[in-house]
Amino acid sequence: MDNKKLKAIEQFIRATFNTKQPIGLHEPKFVGREKEYLNQCIDSTFVSYVGEFVGKLEQSLSQFTGAKYVVATANGTLALHLALLVAGVEAGDEVLTQGLSFVATANSIAYCKANIVFLDVDKETFGLSYAVLKDFLEKNAEVRNGICYNKSTKNKIKACIPVHVFGHPVSEIDKMVKLCSEFKIKLIEDAAESLGSFYKNKHTGTFGDLATLSFNGNKIVTTGGGGAVLTNDQQMYEKAKHLSTTAKVPHRWEFFHDQIGYNYRMPNVNAAVGLAQMECLPLFLKNKRELSEKYATFFRDLGICFFTEKKDARSNYWLNSLILEDKSERDQVLTYLNDLGIMCRPIWQPLYTLPAFKEAKLGSSLGNIAWLADRVVNIPSSVRI
Numbered sequence: 599m600d601n602k603k604l605k606a607i608e609q610f611i612r613a614t615f616n617t618k619q620p621i622g623l624h625e626p627k628f629v630g631r632e633k634e635y636l637n638q639c640i641d642s643t644f645v646s647y648v649g650e651f652v653g654k655l656e657q658s659l660s661q662f663t664g665a666k667y668v669v670a671t672a673n674g675t676l677a678l679h680l681a682l683l684v685a686g687v688e689a690g691d692e693v694l695t696q697g698l699s700f701v702a703t704a705n706s707i708a709y710c711k712a713n714i715v716f717l718d719v720d721k722e723t724f725g726l727s728y729a730v731l732k733d734f735l736e737k738n739a740e741v742r743n744g745i746c747y748n749k750s751t752k753n754k755i756k757a758c759i760p761v762h763v764f765g766h767p768v769s770e771i772d773k774m775v776k777l778c779s780e781f782k783i784k785l786i787e788d789a790a791e792s793l794g795s796f797y798k799n800k801h802t803g804t805f806g807d808l809a810t811l812s813f814n815g816n817k818i819v820t821t822g823g824g825g826a827v828l829t830n831d832q833q834m835y836e837k838a839k840h841l842s843t844t845a846k847v848p849h850r851w852e853f854f855h856d857q858i859g860y861n862y863r864m865p866n867v868n869a870a871v872g873l874a875q876m877e878c879l880p881l882f883l884k885n886k887r888e889l890s891e892k893y894a895t896f897f898r899d900l901g902i903c904f905f906t907e908k909k910d911a912r913s914n915y916w917l918n919s920l921i922l923e924d925k926s927e928r929d930q931v932l933t934y935l936n937d938l939g940i941m942c943r944p945i946w947q948p949l950y951t952l953p954a955f956k957e958a959k960l961g962s963s964l965g966n967i968a969w970l971a972d973r974v975v976n977i978p979s980s981v982r983i
């Protein structure tokens with residue numbers, strides 16, 4: 599890329615964010631009732647696992663997404679682990695997921711001591727490819743007595759985790775639900791990045807058996823640290839809530855825990871921030887979509903590929919992405935902008951190249967992942983308020 603173009607990008611981003619200071623990739627904004635709710639929470643003394651804000655946040659998430667049940671958790675990684683436990687994933691089972699995601703997706707499977715099978719993504723969405731998943735299952739899976747087995751490894755295939763990357767809905771997620779149901783596999787959507795994103799007018803995270811969100815400080819809505827499990831299934835909801843609260847059987851004073859549980863619940867103090875953030879979500883979404891439109895026009899005129907939402911999708915544009923010509927151009931842009939205090943990041947290193955997952959099975963060719971890993975650059979995407 600020539601220097602004139604690089605300079606134009608720098609100047610456009612600076613003008614868009616209207617600052618000479620360093621510009622972050624995605625900064626949190628606290629413009630609502632965060633401090634008011636935090637004060638209420640502290641005054642109440644209920645800062646941990648009892649208190650009104652956790653329930654209120656869960657209700658607000660349920661209302662916004664349309665998911666019937668929500669369990670707020672301490673972060674999105676634990677939400678994924680909890681969802682896998684609820685899905686019945688055990689040591690030695692196989693879990694299918696995309697080879698391109700934040701490491702937490704794969705880590706949560708490893709926490710269950712399950713075997714990961716990495717599959718390729720769709721170049722158009724960054725999400726798991728329906729065609730690749732279908733091909734893998736048709737060639738490798740069989741259902742016996744209501745249980746899905748991998749014909750060659752003889753392991754049970756228990757779950758599949760597609761990821762709505764950078765807020766862009768996985769394409770054909772509705773068909774994926776049907777396919778997984780036919781193969782008796784639980785579908786868990788990793789919707790950590792896609793609060794406010796819809797596919798065919800239905801909120802991401804409400805298609806599968808279970809879904810997870812993240813409210814980390816860099817997400818569209820933050821609780822400092824936090825996450826949630828979404829489901830429409832009452833039994834799964836009850837299991838998630840029970841496991842996340844140390845598997846304690848409710849009683850006025852007795853401490854009886856009926857299995858090994860987890861302390862995964864979101865504290866009230868975090869939920870207080872989250873409730874205020876949820877009230878701002880419509881404003882954040884509008885603001886972020888305006889930014890992505892501005893970027894789209896600018897990069898079109900510059901002849902650079904700006905990644906946009908695809909058919910049937912309405913993205914929250916959590917992170918705005920460029921697709922550059924090759925790895926050397928990618929590195930050139932990353933170096934130039936980061937040197938000037940404009941934070942830009944590549945997409946993740948493919949998970950199967952990380953030391954912890956080098957032994958994991960590759961269930962398909964991973965050509966699209968390798969292609970994207972060489973070309974994607976995320977550019978500043980914060981709400982501008």
Ligand SMILES: Cc1ncc(COP(=O)(O)O)c(C=O)c1O
Pocket residue numbers: 673674675676699700702703761788790791811812813814823824825
């Ligand atoms: C795709 C994806 N999955 C899972 C997570 C884990 O969430 P957390 O950081 O809240 O543990 C994140 C984000 O951080 C993510 O981006």
